[in-house]
Structures are given as structure tokens and as C-alpha cells.
Amino acid sequence: MASSLLESVSPALAALLSNVHPAVLAAVVFIGLPVVAIALNVAQQFLPKDPNLPPVVFHWLPYVGSAISYGDDPLKFFFTNREKYGDVFTFVLLGRRMTAALGPKGNNFILGGKLTHVSAEEAYTHLTTPVFGKEVVYDVPNPVFMEQKRFVKCGLTIENFREYVGFIEDEVEEMLAKNESFVTYRSGDTTRWGSFHALRTLAELTICTASRTLQGREVRASLSGREFAEMYSDLDGGFTPINLMFPSLPLPSYRRRDRAQQAMSDFYVNILNKREAGDNDHDHDMLAALAEQRYKNGRKLSKREIAHIMIALLMAGQHTSSATSSWALLHLASRPDVVQAVYDEQVKHFSNGDGSFRALTYEELRELPILDSVIRETLRMHPPIHSILRKVVQDMPVPASLSSGSSNTAQSRAYVVPQGHFVLASPAVSQMDPRIWKDASVWDPYRWSDPEGVAAEAALAYEDLSGEKIDYGFGVVSKGTESPYQPFGAGRHRCIGEQFAYLQLGTILALLIRNMEFKIDRVPDHNYHTMITLPKEPCSIQYRRRAKAT
Template structure:
């Protein structure tokens, strides 16, 4: 019996089962098994077509399959998903994500609603601890009360002092130069051939450079010298537990989850062993992050415990590695696609750092902060490619959506119930055509106009007039800015100054040594299937040694 399309699918399968001459009970069971999914989908559709009994609830994005909801459309291209549904429902709507009800609040006011909300109502800990605790470890970040986490952020800021940042510039420059001299991907550079082009995968190379520079600066000599294959294997196993599937399904009985747990224990012990050696008199280290953390005390007077320091260092390594390597990769790809900008960057280097003998001297931290073209390149890259597109909070108690954010429902303002999630997407604000001119175009020059939209958005993000101390030092609130590459509010990234320093030093050191071109005419698309938005393959960059390097 073949299906010719003239009968409904359910009738076709019924006829097929009848011809199979199965006993009545198994036949009925098979019929039920085949038809249950169809009935479930029909019931789900009918339920959505019935006018909502709760008129205070935000509109729900239409979806065919229950539980799965809009997971596929959101996971494949979240920005496309958000912009399309914004046209239908406005800035506030709810979608189903594998059984979770997620209310999206878009635009600057939506960012403020989610990121500026009180932690008693909107909890980052409840949203993320099942993902971060198995990777970072116990008693840090989202595995501790919010006030303790704020103290830990304050401790980390001590290790990111201006004096330390000054020292980090030279360290990063040294690491990048050593990488260019020794990595096989830069064999053409090493052969001193100025006429031959080589190539490298932007994400692979920036991932390696980022972990080398971060370990040298933030982690300390012992960690940097321990970056061998065994450490790399541990890192990869731990990194395998930091994916969207771990966020959505935290307790699957998979080997990758077991590898993650074993790697977390071994890496934690690795750091604790270094701490013990330092406490026992080993002084062969610089004033790095570990040294800073060893001297910090909580408000109640107790010192950080060894495992807390170890887990904070793991969190810094993992979080910084993902975001900086992705941002660096995007920046290098855009530069390779825009040789004129590369040349402008190079000429900026010559203008500020050329020596009488024709070489380029090393930069200082203060000088790095005063390079307008470099600054514009980094800002524009972060505008177009913020590392994290979606920021979740779990609702602890029913919360009303401000009427200024959305049109009120017939019964008043929308209300998001406890147990649901809310989501902000600063990436939407940073790509909004009603705010930015040609938002999909990478244009660093937009940041040169002191009265332009970009400069005003950046000023609003820095929030010079409204500084708030959430427990780790005064920072700009910035929750209503359309430009938030480092988040906003109390969970704003405290490593943004280091990120600018790291990205700036890596970019300038590479630009000093090689010319860049993009391989092929097609610019890489976004890969949204990872926790951090990365470029899809192919993402190769061609390079050629500079004549006067």
C-alpha cells in the first residue's frame, strides 16, 4: 500500500494498520501511538487560537509543537526571531523554549527592565547556576548568595588595578610575538618571505592567543608554564560542559558531562596546589590575580578559602577565554575584509610609536587608551558581534512589565508570573535600524562623530552622571543604553577594561607584523549554536609579512 496524497495522513496509517491484520489490542495501541503526536499538535494549535483567559499575560509566539515551542527558530537565529516577532507582537512577548516560558523584553527599556531589575524579583543565580556551578565550582559566582558574589567581584577588581593593567600590556605583546615566531600557522611569517601569503583560521588562532595571554597576565607564571597538552585536555573537557545543551538539560547521563566533572576537580586541585606552594614560601611569581585574591577578606573578616580562589580563577579563565577569543576573531575578520582600515591602524602605530631607526617601540597602557582608530575598531566589532546575545533571569515573584515598555493589556500592565523566565537581548538594540544608520554594516568611523548616535550611546553606557555601587565599586548603570556589549547593572562584566586592553594589544601587535586579507568574498555568518556567538567556518584569513617588520 503506497501513499498517494489523496487521504489524510491519519486515514492512510489507519488503513495500513488494518491491512497488517494485527490483533485488535496491539492494533489499537499502535493507532494510538501514531495519532497521539498529531492530536497533541492539533490541541496545541487550538489552545493558542482560543482567546486567552488571562489578559494580563504577554502574547505568546505561535508554535506548532508543544514543549519544543520556538526552540528551533530561536536557536538557529535569535536576532531574526526577535525582530520578526517584534513586528507582530511589539517589544514584549513570550515564547516557549523546551517547556520553559520565556518573556522577551526588547529595546533599551526592555534591557532596563531585565538588567536593572531587583535580584529579589529577577534572579541571575536561579537562571544560570545549573550551568556555571559544574564548570566554575562551588561557592563562587552564581553558587553563592548575591551579596557574596558582589564581594567576589570586588576582590577581582583589585587584581585588575591600573598598576596591573600597565604591566599586562608588555606581557601580552610578548606572548603574541612569541606565538607568531613559533606557531606552525605562521610558517610564512617565520620564513621572512614578504611575497608569499599564508593563512590561518581566525577562531582557532585567536582562541590560542587569548588563553596564552590571559594565563600569562591574570593567572600567573605557574599556570602559564603549565599550559601543556594535559592542561589543554582538561580545559577542553571542562569547556565541553559549557554549551547550550548543558544550559537546557543540566543532568543528562552523558560522557561529556562526566568528563566535565572530572576536569573540574582536577583543574581545581591544580590551582589549590599552586596556592599551597605560595603559602609555603614560593615567591617565584608576579603580583598577579592569585596574589591579589590571597590577601582579600570578606566583610565578616574571613579570608577567601583556597577552593574559592581556585574556582574564581577557573571562572575568569573560562568566561574571559570565550568572549575575548570570539571578539578578537570577529575583529580580525572585519579587518581582513577591510584592508584600508588595516592600513589606517598601521599608520596610527607609525604616528605614535615609530623610532628613529624605523622600528615601532612598545606601547604603554595609557598610550593604548589614546588610539582613536583602534578604539573605534573594537567598539564597532562589539556592537555588531556582542559575545552574548541573550541574557536570562528567572522570575522569583510575579512582576509587572512597565507600561512605558509595552502597550497595557485590557486588564492593566502585563504580568510575568513567578517561575517563568525573562530575557533581554542587547544585541537587538545594537542592530536596531531605528537607532543606527546601516546597522548591518561594519563601520568604525561611526564612532568618530562626537555628536553621533554611537558616541551618545557609548556615553549612556558609561553613565558618567549616574554611578552606582552594587558592592564591587561604582560603575555606570547603563541599563537603558542601546549599546551594552558588557552587559549592564549589577551583573555588568568587571573585566571590560582588561578585555579592551587584551584585544587592543593583540590587534596592534599582529597588525604591526603582517598584512591581512579575507579568504574568499563571503564574510562568515554567525554561529548561534554555541554559548558565545562565534563565526561559522570557513573563517580563514590570509596574511603576508610586512616588508619592514
């Protein structure tokens, strides 16, 4: 009976549709299919769930999921959903299942995760390998990457740091003498105010100081050339969120990225070839340090490997340091009292007594508590990366202490994150958590001078001075995965360049404050639409030349 009914309905339906205008029919399909897809997606979320899986954030759009709210303001997204679901929850991000584990325990769960459970390589290689190049970083097995980190550490010696301070000072002085934004400064007038764009200026200064120190004299000499600038710009264009989520789009920017990567790789190989041929007019820089290293099996690094490690250092360090120095200077410009305190610290330690300053030194730079607090507080409020991903390669049980959640409604569950999903840690959440930090949203460097405060305790946990030390293959480091303050990551993927970053940031900020006063109407909001969290426009700072120290 049912079949005969269908047989009679089908011709009638076909006849009805044949009388509908094609444009109307197309409109019905175009509108109807998305509506049906959304309805099915919503209905599916109200069906009974597997109690062993973390709760899923409600979302209207299939595939898109929570991409819009997460991408626009990830910290607001995390804090809002923590109140609904607890510290562990899953959200859909452009077809991927992301399980966030928040707070210090969540950081420890993911960043301290075992290689048998999580993989950074599988999470990031499709973003980093086209930019950095083959056979380095996330394009190699983790033990090999750990050896490569050890090689880089060989170029980050105290002896080099001592020399780098002078190099950075030269670059700051050159920028003040040549950059068009500092005409007012060069006039010698201590009453007139000028302005400069914080992000663009600090990005230029960061790449100049990094190239003169870590990259070497040949790289620094090439920076002013149009060819190198275009090469760097095209390569940088491949280091964006769209490249992370969609690694193989047929776009012109992707093709430019690939051409630039090959050209940049050839650039470094050519330098190495010249040195091998007898050109010894260079410092003992990172290129020289890497050329001396050998893997545990005795094999030396190839020239391509060295070139690609150098590209990784250039790209990763440039973004993070320029962002942090920009945020620091923007906050300083909003707090004349803190600027004055940093300046007074400079006068106390470095004044010649005649209105001039003597040169900074590496050892003395480490003994400036107010400047150090400015950098630490900036990193607390503005960690360059708000989300750290790992891909789950084996079903990953969530500890009961974490899956119990932090909301009143969350119940203790033995959650398991399935293989193939992604897990996400956000040290930015624990660093901005009002449950941990007093006045968490206020930039207050002085919180770091309280020996019994949360900041001092968090820093101690991060350095883990008396606790567990681990050698992941690049030297003994503190684990640091349970600290609520993790500005350089934690565990095996903790940034090995953090001491250089403090040196670079401290030297730049100290020298600028020696020379200028600053002011700004308000500190800009965060721009979360970039790989590294940057300030939104406008982010210009007003300055005037400082009178001589007395």
C-alpha cells in the same frame, strides 16, 4: 442509557483491536499521539487569553515551542516577533516560558531589575556551578557574589595593566615565531601569502595572554602540557547550550566535565599550597590578590573559593575575548582601508623612524581612536552573548511604556510576568536595531568618531558619565542599563573585566597589524549554536608579512 451504550461499545472495540496486528497498532499510537498533542497545543493557543499576560509566540510543537527558530537565528527571531507582538512577548523554549523585553527600555527593565523580582543565580547556577565550582559566582547569594567581584577588581589595577601590555606583546611574538600557521611570516618574504584559522589561532593567543597576565606564571607554564589541555577541553565541554537547558543528563561529557572541574580545582589549590609553603617565585598576580582579600565579616577566601574564581575567570574571559578578537580580525581582513588606518596610527605613535616600532604602553594604547573604534564596532555587531536570562522570583509588572510595544498593532497593556517564568534581555537587538543605528548591519568603525552621532550618544549613556552611579558591592559603576549599546552587560552583573578586555584586544590587534597585512573573501555568518556567538566556517584569513614601516 449512555452507560448501557458504552457497555455495548467497549467489548466491540476491544474485539476490533484484538484483531489488529501489534505493529500496526503501535504505529497508530506512535503517529497518532503526537498528532493529537500538536492539535491540542494549537487549539489551546486560539482560546481566550489572560489579558494581563504578554502575548505568546505561536508554535506548533508542545514543549519544543520556538526552540528551533530561536536557536538557529535568535536576532531574526526577535526582530520578526517584535513586528508581530511588540517589544514584550513570551515564547516557549523546551518547556520554559521566556518573556523577551527588547530595546533599551527592555534592557533596563530586566538588567536593572530588582533582586526581589529577578534572579540571575536561579537562571544560571545549574550551568556555571558544575564548571566553575561551588561557593562562587551563581552558587552563592547575590551580595556574596558582589563581594567576590570586588575581590577580582583588586587584581585589575592600573599598575598591573601597565605590566600586562609587555606580557601580551611577548606572547604575540612567541606565537608568530612558533605557530605552524605562520611559516610564511617567519620566512621574511613580504610577497608570499599564507593563511591561518582565525578562531583557533585567536583562541590559542587569548588563553596564552590571559594565563600569563591574570592567571599567573605557573598556569602559563602548564598550558603546553597535555594534561592541562585535556583538563581544559573536558571542562569546556560542559559549557554549552545543552548544559544550560538540560543540566543533569547521564552523558559521558557531563562525567568528563565533573572530573575535569575537580582536577582543575586541585591544580589551583596545589599552587596556593606551594606559595604558602614558601615558593615566592611568582608575580603579584590574581591568585596573590585574591589571597589577600577578606569578606565584610572578616573571613578570608578559602583556597577552594580562590581556585573556583580563577576557573571562572579562565573560562568566561577565554570565550568572550577569543570570539571578539576573531570577529575583529575577520572584519579588518575584509577592509584593507581600515587596516591601513590602524597601521598608520601605529606608525604615528610608535615608529622609531628606522622601520621598527617601540613597545606599546598602557596609557598610549588608550589614546588610539581608530583602534578603539574597531573594537567598539566589533562589539556592537558581535556581542559575545545575544541573550541574558533572569528567573522571575516574584510577579513582575511590565512598565506601560514598554508593554505598549513598538508595532502598529500592539496595544498598551498592564502586563505582568508571573513568578516562575524567565525574562530575557537582548542587548544584541538594540545594538543591531535599524531604528537606532544607520546601516546597522554594516561594520563601520568610523561611526564612533562622529561626536554627534548615535554611537557617541550610546557610549555616553553606557558610561553614564554625568548620570546615576551605583555601588552594587564591587565599587561605584555607571548603571548603563538604558543604553542601546551594552557589550559587557549592565547593572549589577556588568562585567568587571571590560577594561582588561580592551587592553587585551587592543594589544593583540595592534601587534598583529604592525606585522602583517590581511585579506579575506567574505566575513563569515554567525554560528548561534554555541554559548558564545562565533563565526561559522570557513573563517581562515590570508596574510603576508608587512614590509618595514617608513
